[in-house]
Amino acid sequence: MSTSGLRDHLMSDSLDASIRELFAALLRVPVTRIDDHARPATIETWDSMQHLMLVSGFEEEFSIDVDPEEAVDMYESFAAFRRIVLAKLEQRR
């Protein structure tokens, strides 16, 4: 792996960890419970009100603006949530 590739890989891992940690913190669950399969049905604190707080929290932390339809799609799973956050961050670059 090249130096820039390694750097991007480490930054990506770091970003992924940050997203996972913030997500867990906002839902008040251990970060170990947040994997790609985590869904509202499996995380008892992830209800509709909490979801809007998640979206709002990520908007503030990462200075992104989530469209209403994207906010709805983010409710599907942590994987969907992370995918949209990453896409928003990529748009800013």
Place this chain on the structure above:
Amino acid sequence: MAKSVFKGVRISGVAGAVPQQRVDNLKDHQFVPEDDRKKIVALTKVGAYRRAPVEMCSSDLCQAAAEALLSGLGRTAQDIDAIVFTTMTPDYRVPSTACLLQDRLHCRTSTLAYDINMGCSGFVVGLYNACTLIQGGGLKRVLLLAGDTQTKLCHSEDKNVVFILGDGGTATLLEADPTADDIVIELMTDGSRFKNLYVPAGGFRCRSNETTRRVEEQPDGGVRSAENLYMNGMEIFKFSATDVVKSIAEFMEAQHICPEEIDSLFLHQANGFMNEKISRKLKIPDAKVPYTIGFYGNTGSASIPLTMAHHYSTTVPTRERCLLSGFGVGLSWGVVSATLDGVYAPPVVELA
């Protein structure tokens, strides 16, 4: 589609009334931890709302608003040809509360009076009815009353709704005027999703009994009985984020209205976070979107006219091109385009 252009109908004035009793979302609701209360308030923007005492009904609030409105406009109850009352919280199941208000306001017995059982889209649906009565029916003056005491539909420990829903009543006077600008109204309904926002029991489909009155913790974490209002928060957010936004955008395109041409967008005061998303998606600047949700909460059918009353009673009357969007129970939703020219609005009444 139910889309109509109404000619010769003027919105002459709008008035609001709220209960004096104030609920402070940061201090009350002690069943929710303080940190959570702060987060909910930050998200919904509902710092406080008004709660009607047991003996105060929507009709009392609407009556107070109507009296202030008619007096300020120099009209009398005898001038009114029809009363249309939109509410989810009537005084009685039978008869229409509008009939009682015909008497309490001292209107003529030759006054048409009826209720429309609608919630957050109630004002736009009621407006459609009132305009039809004037343009189609040849009536001269219609009093449109929109009010709800939603706090009475909620359980006090259902955190899904208790931070948001408040009480209020309004009166809007519509008059025949051949010089008035057109009012365009489009209404939509999807009854397949009605269970996302409804009161499951206490009607005739599921009669009230000991079981339906039992208060229990529900799967969504809310504490309520089957005779309290249930809201599927995420489905309603999805509805607002998709159908409502689309309806306003398509309406604007069909009517050739650009965001820059709108002076005021009056959205149903559903939830601060959601409403900001809607207006930003439509590219209508925040300065053009009046809000009352911060201090009156979501007042159901009253929320649009209450926001109009607050806005026009605190600004200098001018000519404004407005869009109104109501959305909620049914599910039902609607959009209105109207030009308000010097509309009269007295200060919002506080009823003890």
